[in-house]
Amino acid sequence: MARSIILNALDIGTSSIKMMTGQKDLGTGDVTILGQTQVPCLGVRKGEVSNPQEVTQAIIVAKEHLKKSGVAKIKGVLVNIGGSRLYAVPSQGLVSVSRADQKISKEDIQRVLQASRALNLPSNKEVLDVLPKEFLVDGEEAPVTPLGLAGIRLEAKVLLICVFSPVLESLGEAVTGAGLEIGGIIPSSLASARACLTPQQKELGAGVVDIGAGDTGVAFFEEGKLIDFAIFPWGSSHITNDIAIGLRTEIATAERIKREFGTLASSKGKKRVSKIEIPEKSLSFSPKFLKGIIEARISEIFSEIQKELKKTSKQNLLPGGIVLTGGGAKLPGIVEFAKQRLKLPCRLGRVKDIPGIEDSAFSTCAGLLLTGFDLEIEGGEGPHREGIGGIFKKIFKMFSP
Ligand SMILES: Nc1ncnc2c1ncn2[C@@H]1O[C@H](COP(=O)(O)OP(=O)(O)OP(=O)(O)O)[C@@H](O)[C@H]1O
Ligand SMILES: [Mg+2]
Known part of the structure; x- marks a missing residue:
């Protein structure tokens, strides 16, 4: 008898919303992605839904993409929640x-x-x-x-x-407005931790740092349990804004510069370029100047992470180390920077348990899906179920459209 579960995950992020449908074979335990999409979205500020209608529109577009890629039915979703008021x-x-x-x-x-x-x-x-x-x-x-x-x-x-509460209400409004039923709400960094940390690392003591566009979430684990969790209202989009101000250019150009030339790595041993030129924007600046802008903001974010580590008195006591993820973790040199600042083993997170997800911006979405499968397996029975299992359905009934 074929036994499988199909679930949908929705990650409402500051720069984009991501949606994923996955199927878990209960016999082999294998997870297959049936559809995956990313849609730009302007209705989210610092990880919180600020304009539910705009977010609803983006979710509807994402749903259409999934349908076009062959996903038959999208009703229940596991959704993330972010922002520093969590x-x-x-x-x-x-x-x-x-x-x-x-x-x-x-x-x-x-x-x-x-x-x-x-x-x-x-x-x-x-x-x-x-x-x-x-x-x-x-x-x-x-x-x-x-x-x-x-x-x-x-x-x-x-x-x-x-x-x-108003953050939760706006989130509910945005999702149910798109005709979806909320099966569960999971903080983004906890979802990312599910995707990128192994149970062994959590047992040993480990943490995840999810650098998004509008916020940065951290979650620390010990003996398999969550011991601390915090969200700071700065992310990679703040680096972009700083570059736009520092170079007196528009946001889209600043974003391009960040992705193309942005790095925290020292140029030691590499061929030095003394000037970066963007002729069509009449821009010319030194790599050192750009690195200074990026470093200032990343430093600020890592100071908060350091403070949080001190608060839980766990500095140097997370032998499983820190895993960096989220789109902001794609900045070259960030792992070395994190190692030096946090004095802990640090590395880039990779989504485990689902093959083929290489983009760190999809860690939260993948983690939502994996958490959903965990909850379904813990909480229900039946040969083939679609949608979301019992426990969560009860808790979040209030969000049913
Ligand atoms: N190569 C890159 N170098 C540096 N930053 C990058 C790179 N690629 C993407 N980013 C940044 O990653 C951010 C998007 O990451 P992600 O999708 O994880 O955020 P989000 O989920 O939309 O936001 P949040 O979780 O804060 O609500 C953007 O700010 C983008 O500029
Ligand atoms: Mg995110």
Whole structure:
């Protein structure tokens, strides 16, 4: 019997939206991409949907592209969320074990996670997700899951992913406006981490840095669990803006210059070019000047990453290293720069578990798809299902069109 799942992922990014449909063969575990597209979009600022109507239009175009490439049905999607008004707060919950035989049940785990959500948040903020860091049974640390253990008191230490409610509402409006049903909402950097980090790296201690156009997200893991998560409101488009100002040229030219000549690598050992000329724009500047502009902005972004690492006291304690991804990670020399600044092993992320995805700008989208498959396999049964599985459907029913 052919057993497979088909899912759709939608990555709403500041520079473009990306969409992907994939099929997972439950027998072999292989994932095949059935369709993939990227559409420019102006309705997103610093990772947040600022103009839902514009984003809706771009999603409709992306859907059409997928249909043309042969994807039959696109209804449910897993979608990302970004922007610096998404943040993690540590919290905890405590419940008494309910069964007479004092064996911890699924319901007890759900209740303790529910209890850990009860945090006083400002009125326009809400909890998007609860990520357990650790369970304690009668004060003792439990193994990965406390299910079936005997005890009286069950405690959970968690990270709450919180969001500024209007950001979530605009995102919902943009997606449902395009006739899609939201099956799950996953922070971009967590999706990228799913795509680019192995479970072994997460166990050892590792992090992902997703440099997008409008924001940069980081997520650090230890013992397989998320220990910290943050988003900074700067990305690679800010480098482009700085180049436009520094060279007094328009954004499109600055973007071209960044991609063609932008580098953080030192020119040591290479043939030196003393001037870069763009005759049609009457521009002439030194590579050193361009590197200075880029370095200033990247430095600022990495200072924030460094601060975040210090905050979690994990500097030098992430032996699995840092993986850089997102379109902004295509800047030559960025890996060396990151190694020096963070004093950790750093490398470029590659999407694992899906063959053929080479573009780092697609890591989030691939990670959304992979997270969707993980959740489907955990949460449901049935020989062949399309769309999104049970748990998430309930949570995000409010976004159904
Ligand atoms: N070769 C390159 N060198 C430097 N930067 C590049 C290169 N190619 C793409 N970029 C930059 O990558 C950015 C787009 O990356 P990505 O698609 O990951 O962002 P996004 O998902 O749209 O934005 P965000 O995640 O911040 O909302 C753009 O700012 C683009 O200029
Ligand atoms: Mg992105």
